[in-house]
Amino acid sequence: MSGAARSPASAGDQEKESGPCAARNRREWGAAHVEQREISRKGGETRMQNVAYYNGKIAPIEEMMVPMNDRACYFGDGVYDATCVVNHVPMALDEHIDRIYRSAGLIEIEIPMEKAEMKRILLDLVSRVEGDVHFLYWQITRGVGMRGHAYSSAGKKPSLWAFVRPSTMRDPYGAYTCITVEDKRFFYCNIKTINLLPAVMANEHAERAGCDEAIFHRGERVTECSHSNVHIIKDGVLKTAPCDELILPGITRAHILAICRREGIPVVEEPFTLREMMEADEVFFSSSSALTSRVVKIDGRPVGGKDEATFARIRDAYQLEMKRECGLL
Numbered sequence: 170m171s172g173a174a175r176s177p178a179s180a181g182d183q184e185k186e187s188g189p190c191a192a193r194n195r196r197e198w199g200a201a202h203v204e205q206r207e208i209s210r211k212g213g214e215t216r217m218q219n220v221a222y223y224n225g226k227i228a229p230i231e232e233m234m235v236p237m238n239d240r241a242c243y244f245g246d247g248v249y250d251a252t253c254v255v256n257h258v259p260m261a262l263d264e265h266i267d268r269i270y271r272s273a274g275l276i277e278i279e280i281p282m283e284k285a286e287m288k289r290i291l292l293d294l295v296s297r298v299e300g301d302v303h304f305l306y307w308q309i310t311r312g313v314g315m316r317g318h319a320y321s322s323a324g325k326k327p328s329l330w331a332f333v334r335p336s337t338m339r340d341p342y343g344a345y346t347c348i349t350v351e352d353k354r355f356f357y358c359n360i361k362t363i364n365l366l367p368a369v370m371a372n373e374h375a376e377r378a379g380c381d382e383a384i385f386h387r388g389e390r391v392t393e394c395s396h397s398n399v400h401i402i403k404d405g406v407l408k409t410a411p412c413d414e415l416i417l418p419g420i421t422r423a424h425i426l427a428i429c430r431r432e433g434i435p436v437v438e439e440p441f442t443l444r445e446m447m448e449a450d451e452v453f454f455s456s457s458s459a460l461t462s463r464v465v466k467i468d469g470r471p472v473g474g475k476d477e478a479t480f481a482r483i484r485d486a487y488q489l490e491m492k493r494e495c496g497l498l
């Protein structure tokens with residue numbers, strides 16, 4: 170952890186928050202992660218601490234068994250999506266479902282269910298867990314079959330995996346630190362594939378450096394982060410990488426752009442360089458779990474801090490949108 174700059178509270182991890190920002194965050198978003206209570210479901214069933222799903226089977230995550238021959242195990246042959254859940258409402262769920270169908274289509278997986286059925290399954294899982302804030306993850310893999318590179322051995326039945334587990338909201342008022350890492354991923358970054366080795370290693374290196382995220386660059390060009398998009402603000406203009414094959418089209422990114430257009434903040438969707446980032450007025454990264462996270466240090470050097478007002482307009486509008494969607498307002 171990098172002192173006050175490190176806020177661990179993301180929908181993807183479980184550490185405890187501390188400090189005044191965190192206290193405000195807990196007041197606003199609830200404190201499901203410290204409460205161990207039993208709540209009754211509508212039908213009188215007891216809610217679970219967490220829940221996993223695999224092709225119709227439901228069990229606690231720790232007990233779920235999956236077939237070794239699922240191509241996820243050998244090839245990472247699949248796509249995923251994830252979002253945070255507040256008050257049992259998964260944020261922007263329809264957009265995440267649209268994206269997983271798009272990702273699957275791009276690797277020639279035909280999902281054998283309607284979007285409405287996927288939504289029904291995910292909402293049912295969400296309704297089974299106790300607490301206020303959760304992380305919802307799901308993936309579609311090409312299916313089960315004897316190991317062989319070509320798909321024909323996998324049959325024609327993709328697998329749906331999912332889990333819901335307790336989480337905490339990332340502190341939107343925090344100050345975060347990053348490292349930069351050469352982007353060695355392949356050219357399918359627009360697909361949310363479960364092949365995540367370069368992202369996993371970059372994130373590990375960020376953590377070892379006491380930082381919150383790793384910012385990828387291909388030469389001088391900044392692409393995105395290990396599991397978020399990165400944006401800069403310069404002279405009142407938001408600049409963010411265009412949606413090509415080098416970045417994931419983040420759903421939070423799309424919401425941020427819509428907010429900027431509504432708020433009259435000009436947006437430029439163009440590649441920017443490491444140097445532009447280091448000299449920007451503000452730098453922040455975004456994702457469904459990181460929300461809008463303001464960056465104050467990159468590779469140990471101070472960045473941003475020159476236009477907090479513009480960043481705060483975006484952050485606050487996004488917070489408001491989330492609170493409305495999950496029924497907190």
Ligand code: PLP
Nearest residue numbers: 396397398417419420421456457
């Ligand atoms: N870029 C990458 C590589 C990601 O893994 C993610 C999220 O997991 C994002 C961007 C942000 O996407 P979203 O805002 O849809 O969560």
